[in-house]
Every structure is written in structure tokens, then in C-alpha cells.
Amino acid sequence: MANEPHSPSAQAHPALPISRLRESFTGRVIEPHDPGYDEARAVFMGGIDARPAVILRAANAEDVARAVEFARESGLELAVRGGGHSAAGHSTVEGGVVLDLRGMKALDVDVEARTAWAEAGLTAGEYTEATGAHGLATGFGDTGSVGIGGITLGGGIGYLVRKHGLTVDSLLAAEVVTADGQLLYADEEHHPDLFWALRGGGGNFGVVTRFKFRLHPVDAVVGGVLLLPATPGVIAGFIAEAEAAPEELSAIVNVMPAPPLPFVPAEHHGKLVVMALMAYAGDAEAGERALAPFRRLAPPLADLLRPMRYPELYPPEEEGYRPTAVARTMFLDAVDRGVAETVLEHLRSSTAAVRVAQLRVLGGAMARVSAGATAFAHRGRRVMANVAAFYGPHDRAEQEAWVKGFAAALRQGDGGAYVNFLGDEGAERVRAAYPGPTWERLVAVKRRYDPGNLFRRNQNIPPRG
Known part of the structure; x- marks a missing residue:
């Protein structure tokens, strides 16, 4: 396909039965009776078990056009699937058409x-x-x-x-x-x-x-995981240091029970910690200087920060991992000691084995783009917060109530929402993602x-x- 501008009309395709669609479709057409259907319909998030009428794994743009026309003319609901990570379950659909793009990787x-x-x-x-x-x-x-x-x-x-x-x-x-x-x-x-x-x-x-x-x-970065004890001073201090840091440094702060990972000392397993994922996209020596204030917040429980290739920040995925969680997303204007105390209070009150408050400091290059330049309009927000709890077979309602209460306690003014982190939360929450x-x-x-x-x-x- 040419890289130059073009907008050709796709050749008209009449409404086709699935058997006829197979004849004109370059990729795979997968129905419930076909081998591999259960594997093909599975998505990343657990608790989602839809059975589409057909899965169309496209091989090219022409296949995509045929799939779109098939859905439109058949009246079947259409779901578009890439990585399959939609928390709202939008990557699949019960009784409808799943347009699966995973065959298109050029x-x-x-x-x-x-x-x-x-x-x-x-x-x-x-x-x-x-x-x-x-x-x-x-x-x-x-x-x-x-x-x-x-x-x-x-x-x-x-x-x-x-x-x-x-x-x-x-x-x-x-x-x-x-x-x-x-x-x-x-x-x-x-x-x-x-x-x-x-x-x-x-x-x-x-x-x-x-x-x-x-x-x-972006070749090498200085980054990885820094594990600190979770206290109000450490949390508030971390956010303050992240806002003051050079723009080369971005950090994702997870306040959560320490998981039983090999690098976490056994005596801290299950205790609340600050698990920060950090990346300094610049010179290694400058990166070490930028990271030093974070290491001084408290004696690290684990320090895995080091020079590395940027792709190493994406660790291998755990095979078969399908998390079940409820979550809420919002933007905050400040994370001071009072907010940090609220975070710790709610995390301590939860019965979920895995629960988290995630804080991402924004600003820098993101904030220099005007709010109207793109459909992402939250350019001036300082911190994005996400709270989540993982649930088991019988406690989803309990964890949902906890997450809602936690989010309400953190809310500052017009909290807004980041559309990529929304679950199935209703039209009002979608509207919150697109202000003004x-x-x-x-x-x-x-x-x-x-x-x-x-x-x-x-x-x-x-x-x-």
C-alpha cells in the first residue's frame, strides 16, 4: 500500500453469508465450530467470556473493508480487536462480529x-x-x-x-x-x-x-524499578521530586502491597510499598543525578534502576495471565501529604489481596501542546491517578464499592477521565474524558x-x- 495520500472507495460487496465471505477474505474466518475458536475469542482481561458469531482475522486493509461492510449489512454488532486489553470488554462481542487485527503486523x-x-x-x-x-x-x-x-x-x-x-x-x-x-x-x-x-x-x-x-x-535509558516504604512523606515527596525532575524523567508510582517477587525482601511481602517504574531518556550520568533525590527519600527496599536498552522496560508477559479487576481513573491537581494519607488509609481498609493506587506525574512535552490541538484535551493536568482492586469469584461487588469510595475520596474538582483506562462506567464517564x-x-x-x-x-x- 502506498504511503502517499489517497482515499479510494472500496469495491462494493453485497451482504454475504459467512460461507461466501470465506471466498473473498484473504485472512481467517473463524466460526464457533472451527478449530482454534476458543483461543481466538479469548481476550486479555479475565471475566470476559463472549462468544462472537464470527471472528474475522484480517490480513490487509481490503479484508478490513470487507469485514466492516459485512457487519454493516448483516446488522451484527462489530467489535474491533487489537491487543484485546479493553477493560470494558470492547475487544469482543456476544453474538456479533470481531474484526481481529492481529494478523496485520507489517x-x-x-x-x-x-x-x-x-x-x-x-x-x-x-x-x-x-x-x-x-x-x-x-x-x-x-x-x-x-x-x-x-x-x-x-x-x-x-x-x-x-x-x-x-x-x-x-x-x-x-x-x-x-x-x-x-x-x-x-x-x-x-x-x-x-x-x-x-x-x-x-x-x-x-x-x-x-x-x-x-x-x-531513544537508545539507552536509566530506568527500572525502585521500591520504597509507603509513608505519607515518601509518597508526597516522590511526587514533588517527579514534578521537579528534568523532563527526561517519567515515573509511574504504584502504592500497593509488595508482591512476592524475587527482588522484594520476604519480610516486606504484603506490606504497603511504593513501587515506582522509572525511565530517564537521556545521558546515563545525568540520569543517575536525576534519580538520586528519589533514592534519598528513604532507604530503598529494592533498587533495580540501571542503564538499559529502552525496550527492556517492557518485560516478557506472563503466559495465560488474565487479570480480573475493577478500576477508576481521574486527574489530580496536587498530591500532598494529606492526599498521601488518604491513599494509605484506603489501601489499608481493602480486603483485596491486590489493590493499588497509581500516580503518574505529567507535564513536560505533553503540557506544551494546546488543549484543542488533539481530541486528548487534559493537557494542563498535573497528575493522573488510577485506583484498582483485583477480585475473585465472589467479591466483585465488594471491590467495586471500595474502588468507587476510594476514587470519590481522591477526587479534586473536575476529576475528568483518561479514556484508555475507562471500564464499562456509563455515558457520563465517557463525557468526562472529553471536556469543554x-x-x-x-x-x-x-x-x-x-x-x-x-x-x-x-x-x-x-x-x-
């Missing part, structure tokens, strides 16, 4: 121009490993198995957010199959309204088949490109608001 890296065309079936880890071979990177999140499509379309907040901004700040163009079966090229000059909406508005406007990303020179005029503008774009709301299995923006 990656074309232009080292000289520092750009990459990436098909939507790639994971963040696969992309990062491949571009890392050239000492280049695009910032995604903190989990390698997440699909690049979902995280990009929602914004993308990860280890490079303060140095290089959100994932969408590195998005240069996209190729998109829209609800009418057209393949459109979108960038700042071609379909600029669609391109604006794709940068934070989620999967509401079509199926992105390829992304063109800017690559940044962003919502009305997204509705207008939705009305233009998907007036029938074919792409509704997502954090939905209805075409009529």
Missing part, C-alpha cells in the same frame, strides 16, 4: 527520516523492540502486550510522556477504513477533522489499518464519518451527542 522503518509506518496488529512491545534496534522509539504505555491501535487512539501515556509527549503527539498520519467502506488517508492536510479526532477520540470513527509515527532517538468544546467537536466528526454509529463498541461518542 512495520516499515525509515531510519533517516525517523518515521515508521506500522500496521494496527502490532503490540507496543513488538514495535518498540523493532525500532529499538535502530536506537529509535515512539512512546506508548507501560505494557508491551497492548495493541498500538487502542493506546494510540486514546492518547498514550507512558515512559516518554514528559520527554516526547503522548503517543498521539508522535502520530503523523493514519489510514482508516470508515463506516462506508472507504479507505481514507488522514493527516493535518487530508481529512484534518478526522485526523484531529483520531488523536484521543478512540475507535469511534473507523478502523485504523496503519499508523505513521515520528520516531525519537472537545465533546461537541467529536460529535460533529462522528456524525460526518459514522452517522449510523456502526463503531459503537467502544467508549462511545454518539453521532447525535
